[in-house]
Amino acid sequence: MRVYVCVKHVPDTAANIKVVGGSGFDESVKFIVNPYDEYAIGEASKLVKAEGGEVVIVTLGKASAMTTVRAALAIGGDRGILIKTDKQFVESDETALILAKAIEEDGGADMIFAGKQAADSEGMQTCYRLAANLGMPVATEVIGFSYADGKAIVEREIGGGEREVIEMTAPCVVGATKGLNEVKYPKLPDIMKAKKKPVNEMDAGSLKVDALGLVELVSLEQVPERSNAKMLEGSVTEAVDTLVKLLRDEAKVLD
Amino acid sequence: MARIGVLIETNEKSVKPANFGVLTAARGEGNEIYAFVLEADAAAFQDGLKAYGVSKVIAVGASDGDFSKKPDLQAAALVAAMKNVEITALLTLSSTRGKDLLARMAAATHSGLALDCIGVDLDAGTCVKPYFAGKTEATLKLSGDLFLCAIRPNAIEETEAPCDITAETFTADVTDDGKLVIKEVKASGSAKVDLSEANVIVTGGRPIGSKENFSILEECANAMGGAVGASRVAVDSGFASHAMQVGQTGKIVSPKLYIGCGLSGSVQHFAGMKTSKVIVAINNDKDAPIFTKCDYGIVGDLFEVVPALTAALKK
Numbered sequence: 001m002r003v004y005v006c007v008k009h010v011p012d013t014a015a016n017i018k019v020v021g022g023s024g025f026d027e028s029v030k031f032i033v034n035p036y037d038e039y040a041i042g043e044a045s046k047l048v049k050a051e052g053g054e055v056v057i058v059t060l061g062k063a064s065a066m067t068t069v070r071a072a073l074a075i076g077g078d079r080g081i082l083i084k085t086d087k088q089f090v091e092s093d094e095t096a097l098i099l100a101k102a103i104e105e106d107g108g109a110d111m112i113f114a115g116k117q118a119a120d121s122e123g124m125q126t127c128y129r130l131a132a133n134l135g136m137p138v139a140t141e142v143i144g145f146s147y148a149d150g151k152a153i154v155e156r157e158i159g160g161g162e163r164e165v166i167e168m169t170a171p172c173v174v175g176a177t178k179g180l181n182e183v184k185y186p187k188l189p190d191i192m193k194a195k196k197k198p199v200n201e202m203d204a205g206s207l208k209v210d211a212l213g214l215v216e217l218v219s220l221e222q223v224p225e226r227s228n229a230k231m232l233e234g235s236v237t238e239a240v241d242t243l244v245k246l247l248r249d250e251a252k253v254l255d
Numbered sequence: 256m257a258r259i260g261v262l263i264e265t266n267e268k269s270v271k272p273a274n275f276g277v278l279t280a281a282r283g284e285g286n287e288i289y290a291f292v293l294e295a296d297a298a299a300f301q302d303g304l305k306a307y308g309v310s311k312v313i314a315v316g317a318s319d320g321d322f323s324k325k326p327d328l329q330a331a332a333l334v335a336a337m338k339n340v341e342i343t344a345l346l347t348l349s350s351t352r353g354k355d356l357l358a359r360m361a362a363a364t365h366s367g368l369a370l371d372c373i374g375v376d377l378d379a380g381t382c383v384k385p386y387f388a389g390k391t392e393a394t395l396k397l398s399g400d401l402f403l404c405a406i407r408p409n410a411i412e413e414t415e416a417p418c419d420i421t422a423e424t425f426t427a428d429v430t431d432d433g434k435l436v437i438k439e440v441k442a443s444g445s446a447k448v449d450l451s452e453a454n455v456i457v458t459g460g461r462p463i464g465s466k467e468n469f470s471i472l473e474e475c476a477n478a479m480g481g482a483v484g485a486s487r488v489a490v491d492s493g494f495a496s497h498a499m500q501v502g503q504t505g506k507i508v509s510p511k512l513y514i515g516c517g518l519s520g521s522v523q524h525f526a527g528m529k530t531s532k533v534i535v536a537i538n539n540d541k542d543a544p545i546f547t548k549c550d551y552g553i554v555g556d557l558f559e560v561v562p563a564l565t566a567a568l569k570k
């Protein structure tokens with residue numbers, strides 16, 4: 001099987017984000033493998049271990065995203081494709097067209113995994129658009145996966161503690177989230193090996209996709225943390241009595 | 256004034272209250288609202304919808320028969336139903352199901368889509384949504400044939416606007432390639448109130464220490480008709496189920512009241528609850544970071560403070 005994993009190069013979730021120039025941000029922060037994509041890599045590796053074949057990491061990002069391709073290859077994967085662009089935020093429709101084209105030109109997929117969303121732009125839709133471009137079925141927020149006889153069975157949480165069990169005909173697109181597997185953090189030998197794995201680099205422009213430009217980022221604004229919390233002093237009983245009174249009369253969030 | 260569609264999330268035979276904020280957003284300065292339900296009987300939902308300005312409720316079905324197990328067919332039927340009444344903008348709740356259906360519609364029609372929004376301006380064609388897990392907010396302008404936007408539960412305060420309502424049925428002539436089928440819905444039985452739609456959430460962190468100890472949070476939440484959440488550490492330690500996790504890799508919630516008990520206040524946890532109206536922190540370390548980003552704080556042992564709070568609520 002040829003299994004692709006779409007991986008995004010994103011700022012560390014703990015990084016301080018400083019908005020610059022109205023719709024950009026200070027990119028001199030640490031970048032990492034998009035956290036949800038780690039589950040995707042783990043599941044792809046398990047599948048290829050069972051079925052044979054190879055795992056290919058595909059990343060659309062700036063040239064600096066090579067660190068993320070290598071980090072992903074250290075978690076799992078045989079080779080990589082880095083499609084270079086000069087933007088951090090590439091609109092989902094365009095991203096999906098580029099990924100689909102790159103995957104097809106590379107030989108085509110027997111299965112595609114990705115994270116359910118990017119931790120930076122939180123679009124939550126690239127998996128769906130990628131699947132539509134390739135004529136494949138798709139499910140995201142996947143926390144359970146199995147594969148047999150050309151069918152993938154996935155599970156997703158649908159709220160209220162319920163889980164949906166979905167059957168898809170392969171090839172299909174699976175959007176992973178926490179719960180799908182335990183992420184194994186790479187050890188030094190994995191990191192060294194990953195440095196030697198082949199990575200095919202190309203420019204996004206060379207794939208010549210026609211994106212419609214469906215979503216435009218107009219502006220980005222910093223959200224200030226709340227501050228000046230009211231600290232409730234006194235004995236435990238006094239503190240909770242005051243709290244209940246404030247929640248009822250001041251904040252008006254309790255009846 | 257425009258005609259705006261709202262896909263309604265139903266619960267058996269009733270309209271989930273979480274829809275009312277979405278309807279309020281759709282109404283804007285007096286838009287005409289048509290509601291779509293993926294149920295057989297539109298009339299059953301009239302009473303629940305007319306208070307919020309819905310002038311027509313349309314039960315959408317497919318000529319193919321039962322499409323409840325085929326989300327791609329549901330999406331195709333909704334696109335056809337919108338076209339049938341000349342609606343190009345559709346809003347819904349950013350629930351697991353709402354997000355999934357809108358994304359299927361957007362992908363199939365190459366339309367602009369924004370999910371997990373906390374604001375929408377239908378005249379300008381823009382949505383506001385968190386980027387970077389709530390550290391920033393982005394304003395997005397959507398284009399394409401359809402304008403599709405899912406709104407985070409509780410993000411928009413509901414207001415009533417009663418009107419007359421009619422009900423009708425629309426059967427879409429759509430077919431499906433059969434490549435995706437929902438085989439089964441398994442109930443875990445645990446969660447009573449859906450976390451992302453709860454008005455009050457009481458959350459436990461690492462110091463809760465065991466599954467059993469969560470009962471003190473449950474009693475407190477019950478006293479307010481709320482739900483119980485957990486931090487990732489509490490989930491990964493086996494004290495709570497994954498469905499209860501709040502945060503970046505868990506549920507996104509926006510209740511009126513969020514009470515964090517034994518939470519340090521990590522950015523990843525705040526990613527999931529930062530837009531709560533009021534945040535209360537209970538922590539035994541006066542220097543815990545959560546006290547710098549909440550509205551009310553109590554320094555104390557959660558095993559003393561939470562039961563006392565439950566008692567105070569019952570007074």
Ligand SMILES: Cc1cc2nc3c(=O)[nH]c(=O)nc-3n(C[C@H](O)[C@H](O)[C@H](O)COP(=O)(O)OP(=O)(O)OC[C@H]3O[C@@H](n4cnc5c(N)ncnc54)[C@H](O)[C@@H]3O)c2cc1C
Pocket residue numbers: 013035459460461462485486487488489500501502503504505506516517518519520521522523524527537538539540543555556557558
């Ligand atoms: C990619 C990524 C994604 C993540 N996603 C999530 C997520 O979705 N959700 C999430 O929650 N975390 C997430 N995390 C983890 C996050 O970084 C923190 O590790 C986690 O939130 C901390 O959980 P906590 O607050 O329960 O525990 P701790 O950070 O250990 O804090 C416990 C707090 O309890 C206080 N305390 C101890 N004993 C008592 C007592 N008896 N009474 C009162 N207070 C007491 C302590 O003073 C401390 O402040 C993620 C991390 C990463 C890297």
